[in-house]
Amino acid sequence: MPGQSIPDHLKISPFLVLYMVMSMQIGIGVLGYQRLIVLTAGNDAWISVLITGGCIHIIIWMIYKIAETVNGDLVSAHVYIAGNFVGKLLSSFFIIYYFIYSLTVQRSYLEVIQVWMFPTMNIFWFTLAYMLLCIYIIYGGVRTVIGIAFFGIVLPAYLFPVFGFSLQLAEFNHLLPIWNNSLKDILIGSYKMSLTFIGFEVVLFFYPFIKEPQKSKKWAHLAILLTTFLYTSIMIITITYFSRDLLSRSVWATLTMWKIVNFPFVERFEYIGIATWSLVILPNVCMSIWISSRLLKRIFNLQQKKGVIIMAAATLIAINFLPTRAEVSLLNDITGQIGFVFNFIYIPLLLVVVMIVKKVKKR
Amino acid sequence: MKRWLNKKQNDSKQSKENWEKALEKSNDFTQSTYINQKSNVPFCLTFMSTLVDEQIIQQGVLPYLLEGELNKLEDIKKIVPSADVEISTDHTVIDKKILNGYILLTIDTEPEHFAFIATQKEIVRSLSPPEIEFSVIGPKEAFVESLGQNLNLIRKRLPVKELIIEEYTLGSLSQTKVAVLYMHGITNEENVNTVKQRINEVHFDAITDSSYIVQLICDNSNSPFPQLLDTERPDRVSGILAEGKIAIVVDGSPHVLITPTTLIEFFSSFEDYFLNWILSSFFRLIRVGAVLFSLLITPIYVAVLSYHYELIPRDLLGTLVASRRQIPLPPILEALFLELTIELLREAGARLPTKVGQTIGIVGGIVIGTASVEAGLTSNVLLIIVALAALASFTTPVYKMGNTIRLLRFPFLLAAELWGLLGIVFAFCIMLTHLIRLTSMGRPFLEPIYPPRVTDLKDSFIRLPFRFQSKRPMLLRTEKRERFSKKKAKIKKDIDEE
Numbered sequence: 001m002p003g004q005s006i007p008d009h010l011k012i013s014p015f016l017v018l019y020m021v022m023s024m025q026i027g028i029g030v031l032g033y034q035r036l037i038v039l040t041a042g043n044d045a046w047i048s049v050l051i052t053g054g055c056i057h058i059i060i061w062m063i064y065k066i067a068e069t070v071n072g073d074l075v076s077a078h079v080y081i082a083g084n085f086v087g088k089l090l091s092s093f094f095i096i097y098y099f100i101y102s103l104t105v106q107r108s109y110l111e112v113i114q115v116w117m118f119p120t121m122n123i124f125w126f127t128l129a130y131m132l133l134c135i136y137i138i139y140g141g142v143r144t145v146i147g148i149a150f151f152g153i154v155l156p157a158y159l160f161p162v163f164g165f166s167l168q169l170a171e172f173n174h175l176l177p178i179w180n181n182s183l184k185d186i187l188i189g190s191y192k193m194s195l196t197f198i199g200f201e202v203v204l205f206f207y208p209f210i211k212e213p214q215k216s217k218k219w220a221h222l223a224i225l226l227t228t229f230l231y232t233s234i235m236i237i238t239i240t241y242f243s244r245d246l247l248s249r250s251v252w253a254t255l256t257m258w259k260i261v262n263f264p265f266v267e268r269f270e271y272i273g274i275a276t277w278s279l280v281i282l283p284n285v286c287m288s289i290w291i292s293s294r295l296l297k298r299i300f301n302l303q304q305k306k307g308v309i310i311m312a313a314a315t316l317i318a319i320n321f322l323p324t325r326a327e328v329s330l331l332n333d334i335t336g337q338i339g340f341v342f343n344f345i346y347i348p349l350l351l352v353v354v355m356i357v358k359k360v361k362k363r
Numbered sequence: 364m365k366r367w368l369n370k371k372q373n374d375s376k377q378s379k380e381n382w383e384k385a386l387e388k389s390n391d392f393t394q395s396t397y398i399n400q401k402s403n404v405p406f407c408l409t410f411m412s413t414l415v416d417e418q419i420i421q422q423g424v425l426p427y428l429l430e431g432e433l434n435k436l437e438d439i440k441k442i443v444p445s446a447d448v449e450i451s452t453d454h455t456v457i458d459k460k461i462l463n464g465y466i467l468l469t470i471d472t473e474p475e476h477f478a479f480i481a482t483q484k485e486i487v488r489s490l491s492p493p494e495i496e497f498s499v500i501g502p503k504e505a506f507v508e509s510l511g512q513n514l515n516l517i518r519k520r521l522p523v524k525e526l527i528i529e530e531y532t533l534g535s536l537s538q539t540k541v542a543v544l545y546m547h548g549i550t551n552e553e554n555v556n557t558v559k560q561r562i563n564e565v566h567f568d569a570i571t572d573s574s575y576i577v578q579l580i581c582d583n584s585n586s587p588f589p590q591l592l593d594t595e596r597p598d599r600v601s602g603i604l605a606e607g608k609i610a611i612v613v614d615g616s617p618h619v620l621i622t623p624t625t626l627i628e629f630f631s632s633f634e635d636y637f638l639n640w641i642l643s644s645f646f647r648l649i650r651v652g653a654v655l656f657s658l659l660i661t662p663i664y665v666a667v668l669s670y671h672y673e674l675i676p677r678d679l680l681g682t683l684v685a686s687r688r689q690i691p692l693p694p695i696l697e698a699l700f701l702e703l704t705i706e707l708l709r710e711a712g713a714r715l716p717t718k719v720g721q722t723i724g725i726v727g728g729i730v731i732g733t734a735s736v737e738a739g740l741t742s743n744v745l746l747i748i749v750a751l752a753a754l755a756s757f758t759t760p761v762y763k764m765g766n767t768i769r770l771l772r773f774p775f776l777l778a779a780e781l782w783g784l785l786g787i788v789f790a791f792c793i794m795l796t797h798l799i800r801l802t803s804m805g806r807p808f809l810e811p812i813y814p815p816r817v818t819d820l821k822d823s824f825i826r827l828p829f830r831f832q833s834k835r836p837m838l839l840r841t842e843k844r845e846r847f848s849k850k851k852a853k854i855k856k857d858i859d860e861e
Contacts, residue, residue, distance in 0.1 A: 016814070016815075117671075117783070117784075117785065118670075118782075118783075126782070129789065130789075133789070133792060133796065136796055137796050140796065140800040143799075143814075144796065144800050147796075147799035147809075147813045147814075148792075148796065148799065150813055150815065151795055151799075151813065262676075263676075264676065264679070265676065265679060266674060266675075266676070267673060267674055267675060267676045267677075268671070268673040268674050271671050272674070272784065274784075274785075275783075275784035275785045275787070275788045276788060278785060278788050278789060278792070279788055279792060282792060
């Protein structure tokens, strides 16, 4: 298949999958996922997080199963089950998905900036600068994109210990009694949590670029484990730090927690946090634009250099049509739902179909 | 057949006249005829008087030619006590040889043969201590401008047959000799081939220093970062050769190039290897910290005072506001004013003779600084910050990297003015992307940070003791990973045992 044989020196080491998956998962959601979950699952919200994390291990296993069977990315899988034309038609849907995904991330981050730092921030100019940076990154190839993913995890890691400040004021009684909420509520919480967790499906697109993909499996699972740990711990800190009432009014609970951070030379730590967060969401935007441009290349044989510019320009234009908070949250909901359907319904289905086709082809 | 022969003879005559005609125009062209005292054979010496050593001719060549048994050209090999005597029939090399300081010797009876005797005058500056990469401990020799001398300094430190020296001549006008050094059986062949290929592809007329080579063979010439390390320390060169890197020595340049390099290497001084590993690791960390400080502190000042007053605790804010109360300028202009002043001082100091430079430093640093604070143009907090940042940028052991750091401060400043802290992070992302994309001879420049290689971290931000350095860096993909056998070096000893 054209465009599938990637020379070895352009591939990435298996363990970099850890950073790839983690940085795609951790994005804008972390800044304020707690409220929604706690609203349904109450003080058992952290159990919801754990359940979702567990489910994702199964999905990741499925993703690897699909990729191994067809020995390629999602487009290969679609072509494998439905032939060239239908397969590519199916795949072209994901161009739109990743376009909306990058748009959502970018716009939501701008929303945070507008609310917390610069109320009059010009959306167009900031997006233009951000898109130019993305083009520069993607032009460096997969190695550079994953490099940004790596730094998007390693450099902002200093933010994690900062949650210790909130721990000083933690009221662990809030966690009790455990299993206070019905299983149904907890599961609904898990469903809502899945929106923050999505992103791990990038493996399905980057698979041909991984050196010795067999070895990368454990790293992908480790990534899920670490993200689950991170989300669970932040959730527990949030539940113990906030009163239920206050939390239901905190849209960005993580940012609110940073307010308590106090150094002799820094007072409002959330400014630093938000600024650093642009390094966290950069890989999100880059990888989704990379994927959509890669899909353009795989499906329509469009040069990826052109594809990147088209996707970046489309984001730049589209972002102007989302001026207010209402549109941003609508967009977030849509992306979350598509993401849920894709990850938790479509991928299992795809695996089943791939397995059936494999059996049929063997005969 | 005969016609062809005639023509060939004509040709040779033509070319002979050509080189002679061309060289005759210069006043230092010398041609004189002598007669051998024993055989009465007349012979002619042609040379450029500015290139040859008169003393060698007068004492080491001419007496033997006059008094020895000279019948035919072959005889000089016996009578002239010089190792570099060559007999040739090739006309085309004559001008090249003469211009390289050889004497051309011809005998009328043998018009088709020429002898060349090496009599080059070599003006060598005596060895001096390194000035840019000075170290308190360790060898005090630095490279000089002569290729031969420099190669001697390196070979002396690595007297093994594995050290290979390959010479090239570059530059259509300057004819600069360039030597590529590597260790056979250790250095990765692919790296050596890349370097050789790049050097062969150099097309430039006059190469006067190794810095030319750096710019001509580096991976990305549009990058502000130096991608080849240059050093004036022979000990450093021999050290990195043993590690499996490649050195490029250029005639006429006291700086030897080292490749492939990584970003971190630019922050390591060779003195780090002379000190205890705890001390040197500490110093390295300080240097890396200094670079980040120098790069970010003024932009942070501008960002905070322009946009994020809230970031500063009340007590500290009081100090800041008090120092800025009288200042009419916005923080960005204030910062640019001071940064440019420091740059002016540095530039003036670098161009002026040492003694005048010191005076300028005192005048600039103390007088201008104090006066501008007193006049209410800048705040004294910023003055401290800028001075510290300048100081920090000078801790970088490699001069070229220090320049890069100082240059990069300005885009950061502008970004900070534009979008505050967000702008700083944004500028940082651009720099980061650039560094990730950058390669040095095809090897990743940011290694071992990205691609992350834990084993190579042993000699990066920190320097672990030598017993942990049993393996060569993964970056270089050396043919022989092991530097020494760790098992042999291991000493098993229990308490109170010998």
